[in-house]
Amino acid sequence: MSTALELSIVIAYLLVALVVGVLAYRVTERRAEDYFLASRTFGTVVLLFTVFATLLSAFTFFGGPNTAYLHGPEWILVMGLMDGVLFAVLWYVVGFKQWVVGKRHGYVTLGEMLGDRFGSTGLRALVAVVSLAWLFPYVMLQQIGAGTALVGLTDGVVPFWAGATLITVFMIVYVVVAGIRGIAWTDTLQGVFMLVMLWAALIWVLVAVGGPSAATARLGEVAPEFLALGSDFYTPQRMLTFAISIAFGVAMFPQVNQRFFTAGSETVLKRSLALWPVLVVLLFVPAFLLGAWGRGLVEADVAAGDNVLPILLAEYTPAWFAALVVAGAIAAMMSSSDSMLLSGSSYFTRDIYRPLVDDGITERGEDLLGRVGVVVFAFAALIASLYVGGEAEVGVVGDILVDIGDTAFGGFAQLAFPVIVSLYWRGATRDGVVSAILVSQAAYVSGVLVPEYATLPFVGTVRVGLAETYFGWGISLYCMLLGLVVAVAVSYVTRPTADEAGF
Amino acid sequence: MSYEKYIWAATTAVLIALSVLWFLWGDARTFVGVPLWIWWHTVWMFVASAVFYVFGKRAWGVGVNRGDGG
DSSP: OOHHHHHHHHHHHHHHHHHHHHHHHHOOOOOOHHHHHGGBOOOOOHHHHHHHHHHOGGGGGTHHHHHHHHHHHTTHHHHHHIIIIIHHHHIIIIIIEEEEEEEEHHHSHHHHHHHHTTTHHHHHHHHHHHHHHHHHHHHHHHHHHHHHHHHHTTSSSSSSSHHHHHHHHHHHHHHHHHHHOOOHHHHHHHHHHHHHHHHHHHHHHHHHHSSSHHHHHHHHHHOOGGGGOOSSSSOHHHHHHHHOOOOOOHHHHHHHHGGGGSSHHHHHHHHHHHHHHHHHHHHHHHHHHHHHHHHHHHOOOTTOOOHHHHHHHHSSSSSHHHHHHHHHEEEEEEEEHHHHHHHHHIIIIIIHHHTTTTTTHHHHHHHHHHHHHHHHHHHHHHHOOOOHSSSSSSSSHHHHHHHHTTTTTHHHHHHHHHHHHHHHHTTOOOHHHHHHHHHHHHHHHHHHSOSSEEEETTTEEEEEEEOOTTTTTTTHHHHHHHHHHHHHHHHHSOOTTOOOOOO | HHHHHHHHHHHHHEEETTHHHHHHHOOEEEEEEEEEEHHHHHHHHHHHHHHHHHHHHHHTTTTOOOSSOO
16 A cells, blocks of 8 residues: 555664764774773763663553453553552662662663672673573564564564564664664654654544544444453553553663663653653553544554554555554564663673673773674564574474563563662672573473473473462462562571672 | 661662553543553652653762772
């Protein structure tokens, strides 16, 4: 229908991003701290929108509205509680504290901070390895998503492998050149773009159907239960499990956690926090209301694998506008992925390569290594993505990688309590924190990745893994509590090593 | 100053607890076509912003030890 239009919008976006990246390259110094953290100089608008755009992925445009279409608009509450309030509190409790100690000691990554606190290179590498293990498949999911989206956008003219490769190569060039400064600048443009587009879409659709009351009346005809708060799907347990474990997980996701270090001043942090909940609610209310109203407004059934928002817009708005929103969604996917590549590279070079392989590297050398790290990380993920492919038949390894990506938020959430204990409790010991990370990760993996039962020869069916929920509450919450208990208990019975300096 | 920490902790707890309107559970009333509980949530997010603004002005740094150790 509007393939050429959609493609030209995507290409225009890429060109704008590239120009911003080159501008950023010209002002970026050749030091790792400047490449990864912009030397901790971000102002309120850039910090606010770079965290915002990094947090939001294609979920805002596709997955979220689809959930609202299928189950009702309650997901707005989950996002408000998760991102608007809980994440904001964590931004203060974890983020501000990290900013204070990071500025004083020059930390660039979470692992570096914990490793230094406990004088332990092993802990530093452990945090990096655990983070990269969850991040890598998550980057793959973004590449697969972008490749699949390009296939759909061009009606199959661009095959999956070409789409995924094209977007990955572009991101590599862009991230290698631009660094965090360029990424944050495009994030800012993009965050504003997404907000404007979603509100324009909402108003456009509502004008076309005769206002919110008319839209709700049509929703009431097909799904009257959507208007009442709560349902069999939206139980309090499920809503709280999602909100809590994703909020803690987001705070430990490398690309978000690293942004905690980048604020220019305390004033910037104060202003960002005060604007944050409003920004979150302004984005999710239109996105998810459109999804829910789509249930009454879209004539045909939205098939599994299709997305309600583009279909709704195609029905009620002109083609160019719908194309603009779809292009915005692809851009949203890319804006999360570029930040992940950069943070992944910094975790690898700062916390694994430097301490374990070459500690005497110069600042310029480390800057170069960071850029090489982006290329390696992105290509490795691309190879795995092409192997998994956009097909249903992905084999055992492919299934496992997709499963890991889907459960990454809970995996990162397991790091939160060990980090909070390290930041706030003098009595925490290296052994306490290391065992908390190992035990909670193992328990979580056993819950979400290991099948609950397995059939063994001669033995029969035996229980091998934990269930994904107990009493309606997700396993990630139990594992987080387990991590907290282990961190405190083991710290009590062990003594700090001689190297444990505190902050 | 020491009690201040607890007042802010309690305020935060209320902000979190009432982000989801538990006492409107099952309620399907609407206002201008939008469910009442979405209105409440939207207003509540503005309240959260206001609380964070006041916190930034009057109590920033509470609970976060900026000195050595901790």
